[in-house]
Amino acid sequence: xxxxxxxxxxxxxxxxxxxxxxxxxxxxxxxxxxxxxxxxxxxxxxxxxxxxxxxxxxxxxxxxxxxxxxxxxxxxxxxxxxxxxxxxxxxxxxxxxxxxxxxxxxxxxxxxxxxxxxxxxxxxxxxxxxxxxxxxxxxxxxxxxxxxxxxxxxxxxxxxxxxxxxxxxxxxxxxxxxxxxxxxxxxxxxxxxxxxxxxxxxxxxxxxxxxxxxxxxxxxxxxxxxxxxxxxxxxxxxxxxxxxxxxxxxxxxxxxxxxxxxxxxxxxxxxxxxxxxxxxxxxxxxxxxxxxxxxxxxxxxxxxxxxxxxxxxxxxxxxxxxxxxxxxxxxxxxxxxxxxxxxxxxxxxxxxxxxxxxxxxxxxxxxxxxxxxxxxxxxxxxxxxxxxxxxxxxxxxxxxxxxxxxxxxxxxxxxxxxxxxxxxxxxxxx
Amino acid sequence: xxxxxxxxxxxxxxxxxxxxxxxxxxxxxxxxxxxxxxxxxxxxxxxxxxxxxxxxxxxxxxxxxxxxxxxxxxxxxxxxxxxxxxxxxxxxxxxxxxxxxxxxxxxxxxxxxxxxxxxxxxxxxxxxxxxxxxxxxxxxxxxxxxxxxxxxxxxxxxxxxxxxxxxxxxxxxxxxxxxxxxxxxxxxxxxxxxxxxxxxxxxxxxxxxxxxxxxxxxxxxxxxxxxxxxxxxxxxxxxxxxxxxxxxxxxxxxxxxxxxxxxxxxxxxxxxxxxxxxxxxxxxxxxxxxxxxxxxxxxxxxxxxxxxxxxxxxx
Numbered sequence: 001x002x003x004x005x006x007x008x009x010x011x012x013x014x015x016x017x018x019x020x021x022x023x024x025x026x027x028x029x030x031x032x033x034x035x036x037x038x039x040x041x042x043x044x045x046x047x048x049x050x051x052x053x054x055x056x057x058x059x060x061x062x063x064x065x066x067x068x069x070x071x072x073x074x075x076x077x078x079x080x081x082x083x084x085x086x087x088x089x090x091x092x093x094x095x096x097x098x099x100x101x102x103x104x105x106x107x108x109x110x111x112x113x114x115x116x117x118x119x120x121x122x123x124x125x126x127x128x129x130x131x132x133x134x135x136x137x138x139x140x141x142x143x144x145x146x147x148x149x150x151x152x153x154x155x156x157x158x159x160x161x162x163x164x165x166x167x168x169x170x171x172x173x174x175x176x177x178x179x180x181x182x183x184x185x186x187x188x189x190x191x192x193x194x195x196x197x198x199x200x201x202x203x204x205x206x207x208x209x210x211x212x213x214x215x216x217x218x219x220x221x222x223x224x225x226x227x228x229x230x231x232x233x234x235x236x237x238x239x240x241x242x243x244x245x246x247x248x249x250x251x252x253x254x255x256x257x258x259x260x261x262x263x264x265x266x267x268x269x270x271x272x273x274x275x276x277x278x279x280x281x282x283x284x285x286x287x288x289x290x291x292x293x294x295x296x297x298x299x300x301x302x303x304x305x306x307x308x309x310x311x312x313x314x315x316x317x318x319x320x321x322x323x324x325x326x327x328x329x330x331x332x333x334x335x336x337x338x339x340x341x342x343x344x345x346x347x348x349x350x351x352x353x354x355x356x357x358x359x360x361x362x363x364x365x366x367x368x369x370x371x372x373x374x375x376x377x378x379x380x381x382x383x384x385x386x387x388x389x390x391x392x393x394x395x396x397x398x399x400x401x402x403x404x405x406x407x408x409x410x411x412x413x414x415x416x417x418x419x420x421x422x423x424x425x426x427x428x429x430x
Numbered sequence: 431x432x433x434x435x436x437x438x439x440x441x442x443x444x445x446x447x448x449x450x451x452x453x454x455x456x457x458x459x460x461x462x463x464x465x466x467x468x469x470x471x472x473x474x475x476x477x478x479x480x481x482x483x484x485x486x487x488x489x490x491x492x493x494x495x496x497x498x499x500x501x502x503x504x505x506x507x508x509x510x511x512x513x514x515x516x517x518x519x520x521x522x523x524x525x526x527x528x529x530x531x532x533x534x535x536x537x538x539x540x541x542x543x544x545x546x547x548x549x550x551x552x553x554x555x556x557x558x559x560x561x562x563x564x565x566x567x568x569x570x571x572x573x574x575x576x577x578x579x580x581x582x583x584x585x586x587x588x589x590x591x592x593x594x595x596x597x598x599x600x601x602x603x604x605x606x607x608x609x610x611x612x613x614x615x616x617x618x619x620x621x622x623x624x625x626x627x628x629x630x631x632x633x634x635x636x637x638x639x640x641x642x643x644x645x646x647x648x649x650x651x652x653x654x655x656x657x658x659x660x661x662x663x664x665x666x667x668x669x670x671x672x673x674x675x676x677x678x679x680x681x682x683x684x685x686x687x688x689x690x691x692x693x694x695x696x697x698x699x700x701x702x703x704x705x706x707x708x709x710x711x712x713x714x715x716x717x718x719x720x721x722x723x724x725x726x727x728x729x730x731x732x733x734x735x736x737x738x739x740x741x742x743x744x745x
């Protein structure tokens with residue numbers, strides 16, 4: 001939503017952009033959240049928006065760890081899931097005791113659930129960063145996910161625990177039965193959480209988190225304990241993940257052990273990393289894209305998860321800054337007015353790259369549908385998976401696309417170097 | 431009871447040796463390159479599926495040799511074209527690359543061979559009971575698995591400790607840049623070690639496939655346990671990995687075999703609390719908590735001895 005997480009750029013932007021631009025972004029986001037369901041009012045799109053909203057909170061909370069503090073977690077779904085379970089139990093308790101607590105407060109309960117678990121295990125987990133933290137988070141994740149199947153009275157075993165969101169006290173005449181009301185509830189929490197998490201990056205704690213990520217030793221020398229900083233970051237991340245979990249519980253009216261599992265942890269990692277962890281708005285892009293693809297691809301292909309894996313590997317290898325990183329790389333060029341010199345080389349490179357991508361898709365679908373299934377519909381052309389012509393087309397696209405793309409990307413690199421040199425001369429690029 | 435102990439010990443040692451086939455490669459790769467290879471268990475799975483496919487085409491014995499070599503080749507390609515290019519982006523990127531690979535390999539395997547278990551059978555030559563302990567027939571194939579893993583273990587030990595290649599590998603573990611200065615191609619050593627580690631994982635897959643279930647989720651099931659083993663043994667320590675493999679193999683096997691619960695031991699003292707978490711814990715059997723035991727161990731080790739059993743460094 002805004003493009004300034006790193007201190008130096010943030011400070012520079014504050015001076016140049018001013019308060020109007022800063023608040024304008026958030027105002028725009030709020031208006032968009034309100035208006036979206038009025039434009040796309042079908043049931044399917046409402047469900048999608050709700051899921052995307054939850055994914056945004058979840059991915060942003062993950063980025064407190066990965067992007068801000070440099071902690072790679074493979075078990076972030078634990079806090080999310082526990083938040084969801086606590087929210088479901090809270091909803092059932094509120095409904096059965098007729099407490100005067102309205103539904104919009106419930107996500108906060110989920111947040112407290114995530115926070116409580118982070119409080120409990122965080123101190124041990126955050127002793128060390130890096131690979132060890134990654135391993136512990138994986139271990140804790142597996143531990144909680146497997147335990148949830150044993151503690152049946154709390155987690156409801158395989159089937160999970162259900163609830164009824166309409167059984168709570170209505171608020172302003174809203175029962176939260178229709179999806180549109182749930183959407184606005186989620187949208188409200190998305191905005192509040194996103195503002196809170198953005199504000200967190202601007203506090204001294206947020207800044208010292210960045211410092212711990214970049215150089216923990218120096219942080220110790222200036223009198224902070226990196227362990228405490230990591231612990232605090234872990235708790236904040238747990239809190240917001242819990243809010244996302246609580247919203248999921250409200251949205252689906254169920255919590256089950258899949259919420260806690262490795263798949264969920266993997267998807268939040270994908271969202272945050274594909275979007276880009278170096279900028280605050282990166283995970284938002286990632287969450288929107290990943291959720292949208294997840295919803296859209298399932299109806300098109302049976303191997304949609306493989307495409308995620310490939311996109312993820314591609315991003316890790318060729319653009320570790322994610323989508324946000326790619327976008328922000330162009331900022332100095334736009335300012336220096338040299339972007340125009342790069343665009344032709346992009347257009348040239350786009351054609352073979354696209355051919356290569358189509359080759360990958362055709363190959364995957366050929367393998368996936370070899371033993372039967374619908375013909376592959378690629379750009380409106382039907383391909384039959386068992387036909388040798390399809391294999392030949394796939395091979396030509398794959399190999400030819402790769403070889404030509406390699407040459408054209410060299411051209412992009414040269415054009416980029418020239419543009420960057422000009423930008424550097426004009427003082428827009430360090 | 432004596433029967434249970436003998437059989438479970440045999441099975442536990444067997445599972446432990448299988449774990450060591452995997453964890454040895456993983457821990458050597460980690461100490462050399464600083465990369466925890468998430469895809470290591472995926473290579474094990476690839477080994478099992480290649481073994482299955484090759485067994486159907488050309489028989490078990492050629493598959494036993496060719497499948498690990500294929501997996502080793504895949505591993506070397508991953509190192510050469512994946513990890514080496516990602517190295518400049520740092521360890522997190524490398525870890526994430528292997529994570530993405532593990533994800534993609536699982537999807538590819540389930541795309542080609544389906545999500546249900548494949549019919550990967552014990553070869554007919556080895557399909558007979560080796561001996562009978564008390565009343566249980568112990569299958570010859572399990573003895574074969576044990577022999578193969580012990581032979582590999584000894585071969586690995588001799589190669590590392592007694593040959594020139596092993597010497598260079600050992601030196602590259604601790605002082606990669608010095609080895610480079612002495613004129614060895616460290617990049618090639620890395621690629622070789624990664625390939626051999628993957629091939630060992632593949633071999634473990636080929637021999638474990640018929641005995642365990644060959645299915646597309648076998649990597650996801652074994653992978654986390656593998657990490658427990660190498661963290662428990664001490665990151666980068668081969669003897670530690672060996673002890674931890676056997677220990678976790680034995681613990682897992684014994685836990686699965688035991689059926690006791692708090693309720694069965696202290697039956698008359700049943701507090702009858704109704705449906706509550708306490709009742710769940712009261713009634714859960716040891717066999718049911720077997721899957722979470724490794725992770726409990728991991729958490730305990732990280733709290734009380736963060737460097738692991740025989741590890742020397744903290745991270």
